[in-house]
Amino acid sequence: MSNLNLAPVERLVGTGKIVIHRSGAEFRDLERAEWKGIWTSLKRLNGSLNWIIGDWLNWGRTRFGERYALALDATALEYQTLRNAACICGAVPLSRRRDTLSWTHHAEVAPLGPSDQARFLERAEASGWSVSQLRRAIRAEQAETREEPRPPGFIPVVWIQEGLRAFRREGVTEWPPAKRAALKSQLEPLVKLWREL
Secondary structure, three states, X not given: OOOOOOHHXXXXXXXXXXXXXXXXXXXXXXXXXXXXXXHHHHXXXXXXXXHHHHHHHHHHHHHHOOOOHHHHHHHXXXXXXXXXXXXXXXXXXXXXXXXXXXXXXXXXXXXXXXXXXXXXXXXXXXXXXXXXXXXXXXXXHHHHHOOOOOOOOOXXXXXXXXXXXXXXXXXXXXXXXXXXXXXXXXXXXXXXXXXXX
């Protein structure tokens, strides 16, 4: 992880050659080399802003217990923007981040475990993957290892007991013969499964 060199910008701000405003900057009497040096710093800063905001928020939360209230007042950024920055920075520590990959590359791996993050970031960096290519690789691997989804909290015994209670409440044994036959047909796969057990 390389350090940002903002010294050229800081020096020029200190001399009054750059005046920073919330909506822009004024440049005064710059030499060509000074002007070019500013771009080098700004180019690096552009890709770092989300990281800086997220790390700033997480540090403030750890040190002062501040969540987002102060940042919302101070930055004029949306809550979701701040939350995303803090979450991604919290999920992908500085030691795992890759200077050559974008913020969005890191956002794609943020939900993964540490070893998977490192592996996918390494592959993306080595292969020069776009964000879309990284996303496809993650999804492909997850599809290979994914189990068949089950409803959350599915417990067969409870499900069967609930079904039986519902059938009793409905009085299914008193239904007209055609309606009972239709229900019996729908329950046939369960009976077949029961026989196979």
